[in-house]
Amino acid sequence: MSYRAPTEDIVFTLTRIAAPHLDPEDIRAIVEEAGRFARDKVAPLDRVSDLVGATWRETGVTTPPGFRDIYRDWREAGWNALAQPENFGGSGLPTVLGAVSTETLASACMAFATLPTITRGAADALHTHASDELKALYLPKLVSGQWTGTMNLTEPQAGSDLALLRARAVPAGDGSWRLTGQKIFITFGEHDMAENIVHLVLARLPDAPPGIKGLSLFLAPKFLVDADGNLGERNDLRCAGIEHKLGIKGSPTCTMIFGENGGAKAWLVGRENEGLACMFTMMNKARLDTGIQGVSMAEKATQRALAYALERRQGRAAGFDSPAPIAAHPDMGRMLARMRALTAATRAIAYCAAAAIDQAERGDDAEARRQGELRAGLLTPVVKAFSTDIGCEVASLCVQVHGGMGFVEETGVAQFYRDIRIAPIYEGTNAIQATDLVMRKIGRDQGEDLRKLIAESRADVAAAETRIGAAAAGRLRDALAAWEQASAAALAADLSDTEKLLVASTYLRLFGLALGGALLCRGAAAAGAGEDHWVGLARVFADDIAPECQSLAAQIVQPKRDIEDYRVLAGLR
Known part of the structure; x- marks a missing residue:
């Protein structure tokens, strides 16, 4: 099965969850064309990129067959310039539309997608910090991708x-x-x-x-x-x-x-x-793109797992007189539903972060831009770390769905797990993202934007309660309560830096799970005719995923730990 861009889910997430000011019909053509390019031109390169790889000689590096031609097509079609500044040859479209291009491209072939991602980041750094002379000389050709x-x-x-x-x-x-x-x-x-x-x-x-x-x-x-x-x-x-x-x-x-x-x-x-501050301009966009790689691989792995689970027949299941598709077995259905819910939640968080970047850069006034900058800063480490962790989790579940056929290379799904495993490591490890979140971002404005985000999340759950049911809404409210309680503990003045660092990764996952469930509720509340699966996604998240938040909070909100135990077990004593 070849990857196909989930056009309707992407458009829905953009216009009903992350950026409701966007008109669905205005952006649908861009989403469809990005998906078509990814499916028809880039996806066929994915397997050969893994089997052949890049090769080095003293004279230089040769990329896998097809990479040169498709990259030329990519830049000549204007995709590299999509969300780049108009005064240097870009299309000047919002970051959220650049995120769509990143998602579809990375789903088609993550190895190929790393080149446009890093090039756009370099262009961002130069646009923000370089002299006019350097900008004039280098930016037009970086923006175009030449x-x-x-x-x-x-x-x-x-x-x-x-x-x-x-x-x-x-x-x-x-x-x-x-x-x-x-x-x-x-x-x-x-x-x-x-x-x-x-x-x-x-x-x-x-x-x-x-x-x-x-x-x-x-x-x-x-x-x-x-x-x-x-x-x-x-x-x-x-x-x-x-x-x-x-x-x-x-x-x-x-x-x-x-x-x-x-x-x-x-x-x-x-x-x-002041080079590090300049480089962080590049790294922050790169961290958004890396998080979107987690969404991309989760989407790709989910598509492949669903197709295989409907095709592969093993054992008996209710409603089938002959061997049933493995999707009919309850635990397999649970895994597949979990994969879909996690993928949708991470996409929603990533696109919300991209929309916040747009607000920071394009807001109507200084206060709007300030609020956008705060929200983008708060969400960026979560997107990078949570989404890439979820990408690894969903890719691993895809291997599990395939059973023994997932562990061998012939089906290609082992490549999904191998490819995405770098994402929690590069562009700042996920532990660094958690440190940034807990030590800097959640308290940057005395916790005001964090409290605002939690309040927005509560409103999202309340708006969806009639659609998803009181029980599911209650579980999601419990998740938000756990997030709020853990946030208060992480912000507490009597908590030492060492204690904060010890729970930082736990807190970031709790943040991602609680926010992801709330954003699916936003989708469920906005879903219209033919979009009922958004209600199902929110319910599955409430039933199968949100209860994890209480156990995560319990690891953060507890009597002080004996740090020495961790040092001993790490071999430091």
Whole structure:
């Protein structure tokens, strides 16, 4: 079975849950065309991208068969420019529509989708922080996708701890800089799909202060560019190899060497020693896109599991005189329903975050933009971590639905699990997202936006009660009560930082589950004729998933733990 974009569910989620100001008919054509491109052109590449993968030689990196041609079609059709600024050649459409493109593309082939994602992030960083000269020279071709971008943070000794970065930049005396150093895990750091690659690189100046406050951001192109935008000589940088990975094998993950012959020529982006703030512009959008990858794989895995469960016949079940489709067995039906409900909930959260980004950037006045910025900041770590965890869970359930046929490679569903497993790791591990949520985001405005979100969620459940029934609504209200109670505990002044960090991941999952159930209620309340499955999704979530919230809250709201036990069991004593 080939992937098909869930057009109606996407349009419904956008216009009834996340962004009700959007007209369904105005966006339907975009959603349908994005789905058609993903299904017809990109999805056929998915299996070969896994079987063949990217290959490295001294002369460069070759991507899997078909990648170059489909990427050309992608950018020539204008998809790369969809949600990019109009003054640099973009279409200027909202972020939520860019999210649709990301979802359908990543569902079709996650390895392929990582290139447009990272390129758009590089364009965002330059648009926000670069000089007018750099913008004029590089942004039009990054926006169109003619050139691609990268994000160079990690080094062998510096993964999540960017304070340990050693890459250096020294002034060249002509307004440019010379970069030296090594970066690892660089997505599409080298490839054959575009004529130039624009590397954004974190490095230290000679007199930089220690730690993360001493990082600056630089632009270093693969090929140097003259004042008219023409390509010149090769810069002093190269790919020294690519990783052999569990999944997304068609996406080359590169080790990059800068400055073996005097230094790679580079230009400062933003101000000296403020590189991390510049890079976070790129990373925040990348974290949204990574969360959407979790939605994408959950959707793809759910589609494949449903198709197989209706086709595969085993055993007896009520209503069948002969061997029944395995979907008819109660536990299998429960798994399939859980997969659908979790997928719909994560999509709703992700699109709400994208809508908040749009409000932050396009709001009618300063207060609206401020509220949008607060909501986007609150939801972004949840989207990244919760959605990617759910993507892994649903992909694992897909393997389980297939039984032994899921564990072998011939059916292709093992690839789903292997591909999505990177998503909780890159763009800041999910533990880092949980830390960001608990230590910074929920209390950033003294918890006001969090309390507002919980109140909105209660209103969503109340609005759906007549549709989903009092019992289901009661379970969802209990989930929201658990979320509120846990939030108060996480914000408590007498809780030490260590204790907060200990429960941060638990709290983030509770946040995602409680909010996801409420957003499905918003959908159930808005569902019209022919959309009754939204009522079923909310009920299943209430029955099978929401009760987890109380146990999660119990891990947070309890007498103080003996931290020493965790240190001993971690081998620290």
